[in-house]
Amino acid sequence: MSDSPVSTHDPKVASDSVEGPTPQDQKKMEQAYAQMKRKMSMQDISKKIKHKVMVLSGKGGVGKSTVATGLALSLAQQGMAVGILDIDITGPNVPKMMGLEGRRLHVEEGRIHPAQGHLGVKVISMAFLLDNEDTPVVWRGPIKLGAIQQFIADVEWGNLDYLIIDFPPGTSDEPLTVAQSLPDIDGMVIVTTPQDVALLDSRKSITFSESIKVPVLGVIENMSGFTIKGTTAPGSEVEISAPAGRTEKTTADKDGNFSVTLDIFKKGGGKLTAEEFDVPFLGALPFDPGFVRGGDDGVHRIVSEPEGASAIAFAAVVSAVQDQIKVDDGTSLEII
Amino acid sequence: MTDDMPTMVRLERNELDFTLTYEDRSEFVVSYDDLRHACPCAKCSPLRNDDESSKSLRRDIEKLPAEKPKIRKVGKYALGFEWVAGCSSGIYRFERLWLLANRLDPDNGKPYVHGAW
Numbered sequence: 001m002s003d004s005p006v007s008t009h010d011p012k013v014a015s016d017s018v019e020g021p022t023p024q025d026q027k028k029m030e031q032a033y034a035q036m037k038r039k040m041s042m043q044d045i046s047k048k049i050k051h052k053v054m055v056l057s058g059k060g061g062v063g064k065s066t067v068a069t070g071l072a073l074s075l076a077q078q079g080m081a082v083g084i085l086d087i088d089i090t091g092p093n094v095p096k097m098m099g100l101e102g103r104r105l106h107v108e109e110g111r112i113h114p115a116q117g118h119l120g121v122k123v124i125s126m127a128f129l130l131d132n133e134d135t136p137v138v139w140r141g142p143i144k145l146g147a148i149q150q151f152i153a154d155v156e157w158g159n160l161d162y163l164i165i166d167f168p169p170g171t172s173d174e175p176l177t178v179a180q181s182l183p184d185i186d187g188m189v190i191v192t193t194p195q196d197v198a199l200l201d202s203r204k205s206i207t208f209s210e211s212i213k214v215p216v217l218g219v220i221e222n223m224s225g226f227t228i229k230g231t232t233a234p235g236s237e238v239e240i241s242a243p244a245g246r247t248e249k250t251t252a253d254k255d256g257n258f259s260v261t262l263d264i265f266k267k268g269g270g271k272l273t274a275e276e277f278d279v280p281f282l283g284a285l286p287f288d289p290g291f292v293r294g295g296d297d298g299v300h301r302i303v304s305e306p307e308g309a310s311a312i313a314f315a316a317v318v319s320a321v322q323d324q325i326k327v328d329d330g331t332s333l334e335i336i
Numbered sequence: 337m338t339d340d341m342p343t344m345v346r347l348e349r350n351e352l353d354f355t356l357t358y359e360d361r362s363e364f365v366v367s368y369d370d371l372r373h374a375c376p377c378a379k380c381s382p383l384r385n386d387d388e389s390s391k392s393l394r395r396d397i398e399k400l401p402a403e404k405p406k407i408r409k410v411g412k413y414a415l416g417f418e419w420v421a422g423c424s425s426g427i428y429r430f431e432r433l434w435l436l437a438n439r440l441d442p443d444n445g446k447p448y449v450h451g452a453w
C-alpha cells in the first residue's frame with residue numbers, strides 16, 4: 001500500500017477525481033470511516049445503555065460470575081432489559097451459567113449480536129471467540145485489551161437498562177480498559193466471601209476505583225450462610241449443631257416446616273469490610289449448592305427457583321445496588 | 337475523625353479557594369492548591385509518598401494558572417473536579433474533603449500503594 005497521504009479534503013484532488021476515488025483513497029476512507037464509526041458507536045452504546053455496573057473481586061473463585069449473572073437475571077426478573085459482558089478471556093464461564101455453552105459469535109454486517117440467555121438477558125462472552133472451551137487461551141495483554149475495546153464498540157446491544165460487566169479476578173488492566181472505552185460507568189461492586197475478607201485489601205480497591213474514576217457501589221458477601229430445611233412435628237423445637245460448637249434453635253411452623261441458616265464461615269465479614277472502609281454493604285448471598293448445579297447444567301438458580309431463598313437474596317442485593325445508582329437523589333448538596 | 341463527619345450541604349467556588357458548609361452550619365475554606373495537591377488519582381498519589389516529590393508536585397500545581405473548577409457529583413459519596421490545566425482524574429470522597437477542611441492528612445499518613453487490589 002502506498003503511504004502517500006492523499007488528502008480527500010484537498011479541493012483540487014476532489015474536483016480532479018471525477019472518476020471517483022483511487023483504490024488507496026477508498027481504503028483510507030474506509031478505514032477512517034470504520035474508526036469514526038467505532039468511536040461513534042461507543043458513544044451511541046453508552047447512550048443506549050442506561051446503567052453500567054462492573055463486578056470485581058480481589059481473589060478468584062469468590063463468585064463474581066455467579067453474582068454477575070445473578071444480578072442480571074434478578075434485574076431481568078423485574079422486567080428490565082439487561083446485558084452481560086463477560087470480559088474473562090482465560091476462564092469465561094458466564095455462557096455456561098446462562099445456558100449458552102458452545103455458542104459462537106454471531107456477526108452481521110460487521111456488528112456483533114449478543115446471544116440471548118435465560119429471561120432474555122443478552123450475553124457477550126469471550127468464550128464465543130474460543131474454538132474449544134477446554135483450551136485456555138493465552139492472549140497477550142495488548143491483544144486482549146484490543147479485543148475488549150472492539151467488543152465494546154462492535155456489539156449491537158440495543159437499548160438496555162443495565163449492562164453488567166464480569167471481570168477476571170484481581171487485575172487492573174481490564175477494568176481500566178473498560179472504564180476508558182465505555183463512558184459513564186455507574187460503579188463497581190466488589191464480591192467477597194466471609195473467609196476471604198482479610199485478603200481483600202479494600203483500601204487498595206478504593207484507591208483503584210478512584211484512579212479509574214469509577215465509584216465503588218459497595219461490597220457483596222457471597223457464600224454467606226447455609227440454610228438447612230426440614231420437616232418435623234408442627235410447632236416443635238428443633239436444635240441443630242452448628243459449626244464452632246454452637247447450637248442453632250428454631251421452632252417448626254404449623255405445617256412442621258423449619259429452616260435454619262448456619263454460618264459456615266466467620267459471619268458478617270463483608271459488612272465489616274464495608275463499614276471499615278466506609279463503602280456501602282449491599283447484602284449477603286447464601287451458600288447454595290444449587291448455584292454449582294446451575295453452573296453445571298446451565299440453569300441458573302434464579303431461573304430454576306425464581307421464588308427461592310437465593311432469588312430473594314439477589315433481589316435484596318439488586319435493590320441495594322439500585323439505591324446506590326440513584327445518583328443525587330439523596331444528596332442535597334448545593335454547588336455554586 | 338471521619339466517623340462523626342457531618343453532611344456537606346453547600347460548596348461555593350471562590351477565585352482561589354472554595355467554601356464548604358456542613359449541615360451543622362460549620363464552614364471551612366480550602367484552597368484549590370491544597371485540593372489539587374491532595375489529588376487521589378493513581379498518578380498524583382505516589383508523588384506524596386516522599387517529601388521531595390511531594391514538594392515538587394506542590395510547586396507544579398502552584399505554577400498552574402488560577403481557575404475555578406467544574407464540579408460533578410460522583411455517586412452519593414464523592415466529587416470530581418475538572419480543571420482546564422493539570423490533573424482532573426481524582427475522585428474526592430467526602431471523607432477526603434472533610435479531612436482537607438480540617439487541615440488533616442487526607443492520606444491518613446499511609447503511603448500510596450499502586451495496583452488494583
Ligand SMILES: Nc1ncnc2c1ncn2[C@@H]1O[C@H](COP(=O)(O)OP(=O)(O)OP(=O)(O)O)[C@@H](O)[C@H]1O
Pocket residue numbers: 057059060061062063064065066067088091093167168169222223224285286287288289290291292293295
Ligand atoms: N453462593 C454460592 N453458593 C454455592 N456455590 C457458589 C456460590 N457462588 C458461587 N458458587 C460456586 O463457586 C464456584 C466459583 O464461582 P464463580 O465462577 O462465580 O466465581 P468467579 O469469582 O467468577 O471465579 P473466577 O475468578 O474463576 O472468574 C462455582 O462453582 C460456583 O457455582
Ligand SMILES: [Mg+2]
Pocket residue numbers: 064065066088091093166167168
Ligand atoms: Mg468468573
